[in-house]
Amino acid sequence: MSQFETPLFTGLLQHMRKNPIQFHIPGHKKGTGMDPQFREFIGENALAIDLINIGPLDDLHQPKGMIKRAQELAAEAFGADYTFFSVQGTSGAIMTMVMSVAGPGDKIIVPRNVHKSVMSAIVFSGATPIFIHPEVDKELGISHGITPEAVEKALEQHPDAKGVLVINPTYFGIAGDLKKIVEIAHAHHVPVLVDEAHGVHIHFHEKLPLSAMQAGADMAATSVHKLGGSMTQSSVLNVREGLVSAKRVQAILSMLTTTSTSYLLLASLDVARKRLATEGRELAEKAMRLAEAVREQINAIPHLYCVGKEILGTKATYDYDPTKLIISVKELGLTGYDVEKWLREMYCIEVELSDLYNILCIITPGDTEKETNLLVKALRHLSEEFSHKADKGVKPKVLLPDIPALALTPRDAFYSETEVVPFEESAGRIIAEFVMVYPPGIPIFIPGEIITQENLNYIKKNLEVGLPVQGPEDDTLRTLRVIKEHKPIQ
Numbered sequence: 423m424s425q426f427e428t429p430l431f432t433g434l435l436q437h438m439r440k441n442p443i444q445f446h447i448p449g450h451k452k453g454t455g456m457d458p459q460f461r462e463f464i465g466e467n468a469l470a471i472d473l474i475n476i477g478p479l480d481d482l483h484q485p486k487g488m489i490k491r492a493q494e495l496a497a498e499a500f501g502a503d504y505t506f507f508s509v510q511g512t513s514g515a516i517m518t519m520v521m522s523v524a525g526p527g528d529k530i531i532v533p534r535n536v537h538k539s540v541m542s543a544i545v546f547s548g549a550t551p552i553f554i555h556p557e558v559d560k561e562l563g564i565s566h567g568i569t570p571e572a573v574e575k576a577l578e579q580h581p582d583a584k585g586v587l588v589i590n591p592t593y594f595g596i597a598g599d600l601k602k603i604v605e606i607a608h609a610h611h612v613p614v615l616v617d618e619a620h621g622v623h624i625h626f627h628e629k630l631p632l633s634a635m636q637a638g639a640d641m642a643a644t645s646v647h648k649l650g651g652s653m654t655q656s657s658v659l660n661v662r663e664g665l666v667s668a669k670r671v672q673a674i675l676s677m678l679t680t681t682s683t684s685y686l687l688l689a690s691l692d693v694a695r696k697r698l699a700t701e702g703r704e705l706a707e708k709a710m711r712l713a714e715a716v717r718e719q720i721n722a723i724p725h726l727y728c729v730g731k732e733i734l735g736t737k738a739t740y741d742y743d744p745t746k747l748i749i750s751v752k753e754l755g756l757t758g759y760d761v762e763k764w765l766r767e768m769y770c771i772e773v774e775l776s777d778l779y780n781i782l783c784i785i786t787p788g789d790t791e792k793e794t795n796l797l798v799k800a801l802r803h804l805s806e807e808f809s810h811k812a813d814k815g816v817k818p819k820v821l822l823p824d825i826p827a828l829a830l831t832p833r834d835a836f837y838s839e840t841e842v843v844p845f846e847e848s849a850g851r852i853i854a855e856f857v858m859v860y861p862p863g864i865p866i867f868i869p870g871e872i873i874t875q876e877n878l879n880y881i882k883k884n885l886e887v888g889l890p891v892q893g894p895e896d897d898t899l900r901t902l903r904v905i906k907e908h909k910p911i912q
């Protein structure tokens with residue numbers, strides 16, 4: 423088999439061309455039983471391959487035919503022993519990784535700035551998280567990855583840990599010394615699980631940070647849909663056998679996956695793998711060149727700063743992905759969210775994310791100078807429009823959430839007897855729900871943590887500027903759900 427082949431997509435086309443009479447789901451039957459306006463919009467081709475796991479089309483839950491071959495080709499492309507396709511996003515792949523190494527009461531070492539799917543898996547599995555503090559960039563107001571030293575220390579203190587989870591690269595494109603982290607963990611016979619949601623492309627260009635599989639990690643949940651050209655929701659889980667069992671991974675992924683897997687998503691993974699394997703280097707090169715040119719132009723604009731390779735050199739900033747444009751706007755006296763809204767209203771530009779101090783724009787092979795020139799033009803206009811604020815030196819102080827102490831395991835807290843208290847009176851109580859800003863979806867509080875006044879202030883600040891604080895039952899955040907305190911009997 424060659425990387426130019428697409429067994430899954432080709433198999434679907436061959437099936438479609440036979441034009442079988444379908445007495446099976448989906449009931450829209452090639453679109454004919456569907457709302458005509460939607461059918462016309464989506465197009466007959468997409469609907470004709472919106473199929474289900476009938477005999478000729480293999481089954482993601484027990485692949486033996488074209489899905490198996492497509493996964494084998496993906497494993498070869500990513501340098502893995504096994505690749506599993508996920509139609510539950512990278513969230514599903516992350517939950518699988520965590521649940522395949524850690525069960526009730528088991529310890530798992532994780533950075534505190536993990537995506538909510540890691541914490542969800544910790545609640546489901548009943549594992550105990552051992553948190554490592556990520557390195558925090560006080561200038562930019564963002565968290566980077568974890569250092570090899572922190573991993574070594576955590577493993578010395580918790581040699582019975584069942585796994586180490588690493589986010590590599592981060593949402594902002596910063597990579598740690600993953601190879602060293604893997605060496606340290608393996609010296610303790612502990613598997614390394616990588617959240618590679620933002621790094622599908624890095625495997626395919628030597629100038630980009632090492633991919634999880636290149637660094638020798640045991641598992642990686644990799645969002646092909648984010649930067650690899652497949653359809654939203656489709657991801658892969660790459661596995662290296664040895665410290666983890668591919669059979670167990672398959673079983674857990676299957677437990678977490680719908681039985682009605684979308685063949686559109688699966689076929690898009692197959693073709694995205696082909697493109698990455700056969701043209702990935704060239705495409706990454708093009709995106710990097712374009713991003714470097716834009717970075718230079720943005721850095722020539724007064725009061726704006728687009729992060730570049732000068733960020734490297736700390737123990738947590740070992741490498742970076744230049745296709746991520748982290749643009750610090752704090753000198754303009756604006757929040758990232760103000761700028762996100764301004765770009766939307768004035769230029770119809772949508773950014774990847776904004777926070778209190780930055781916006782993040784991603785450059786992919788799908789971009790050309792046409793779009794980036796418009797971004798630079800808009801940012802020049804922004805700088806001119808708000809330079810009066812900057813000149814007055816109205817620079818917001820960088821505020822960062824602290825890491826609260828964990829009083830109960832997230833699962834115990836989640837299933838405890840709880841009560842609702844006013845937000846303003848909740849400091850000191852143990853929280854029973856998640857609170858996070860999405861994107862990036864990193865929890866400010868997780869169930870079981872003791873609520874701190876600093877983090878309540880951080881939430882208020884995010885709410886004040888309009889950033890999306892999510893998680894609590896009460897989405898107005900006037901109240902929080904906490905563990906019930908029983909009054910002592912007199």
Ligand SMILES: Cc1ncc(COP(=O)(O)O)c(C=O)c1O
Nearest residue numbers: 511512513514537593617619645
């Ligand atoms: C760091 C990180 N991990 C995991 C995920 C989850 O990926 P998905 O949206 O594919 O479930 C995201 C999504 O934004 C993320 O930023």
